[in-house]
Amino acid sequence: MSHSLHRRGDVELLKRDWLLKATPVKGVDNATEESKKDYLSRIRAVCDVTAKYAINMGIGRSGCFACGVSLEEIKTSYDRIGVAGISSAVMTSREAVKAYLQELKEKDYDISVCVSGLIEEVFEIGREIGLPPHSILLSLGVWGKKELLPSENVLTITTMCGHHMLAPNLVEFVAAQVKAGNLPLMEAAHRLSRVCTCGSINEPAVIEVLQKMVAEGSPNGD
Numbered sequence: 001m002s003h004s005l006h007r008r009g010d011v012e013l014l015k016r017d018w019l020l021k022a023t024p025v026k027g028v029d030n031a032t033e034e035s036k037k038d039y040l041s042r043i044r045a046v047c048d049v050t051a052k053y054a055i056n057m058g059i060g061r062s063g064c065f066a067c068g069v070s071l072e073e074i075k076t077s078y079d080r081i082g083v084a085g086i087s088s089a090v091m092t093s094r095e096a097v098k099a100y101l102q103e104l105k106e107k108d109y110d111i112s113v114c115v116s117g118l119i120e121e122v123f124e125i126g127r128e129i130g131l132p133p134h135s136i137l138l139s140l141g142v143w144g145k146k147e148l149l150p151s152e153n154v155l156t157i158t159t160m161c162g163h164h165m166l167a168p169n170l171v172e173f174v175a176a177q178v179k180a181g182n183l184p185l186m187e188a189a190h191r192l193s194r195v196c197t198c199g200s201i202n203e204p205a206v207i208e209v210l211q212k213m214v215a216e217g218s219p220n221g222d
Contacts, residue, residue: 003162005139019116030083054089058199066193161196
């Protein structure tokens with residue numbers, strides 16, 4: 001998904017940050033009432049597999065683990081959302097992503113899965129389990145007056161939410177509260193994670209970046 005390609009961070013952090021989305025095929029999965037019912041049955045099965053490996057998952061119109069929404073509530077939400085629902089999941093290791101894709105391949109639910117991660121790692125996993133990519137989207141970076149952007153630490157957190165629901169000012173405020181001792185680190189990270197209802201926030205990564213922000217000074221380096 002193109003809106004998930006702009007996640008930032010150093011290589012070591014990104015090795016622990018994987019976003020996967022299970023998506024319907026327009027014109028196929030929603031072609032007839034029968035195909036819609038079949039898709040909804042298959043996507044619920046995919047959700048069961050996803051929950052085994054993901055630290056966060058959800059659907060934008062329903063909510064995610066970080067919001068307190070359960071796996072069963074996510075699956076049930078498809079009754080309301082229908083074929084339009086796109087399931088998002090965050091995984092924190094190459095091993096988890098590989099095992100997840102391997103299991104989906106073996107069970108053959110015939111569901112499209114988009115994987116956002118370091119491209120070399122994505123290609124290697126594909127080769128190892130015999131899943132060549134169907135198509136590829138690459139981020140070309142940020143253009144324009146980049147000096148107007150928030151700090152790199154703030155961007156590392158806000159870009160986890162592809163719909164940009166996580167405001168830079170909120171990240172800075174929460175980090176300042178942690179530094180002042182007014183907010184525990186874990187609670188601060190969870191407050192930020194639950195803002196993205198799609199389930200795209202990597203909470204362990206948020207904790208790591210908040211720690212870095214506090215250690216380096218104030219949220220803006222003052």
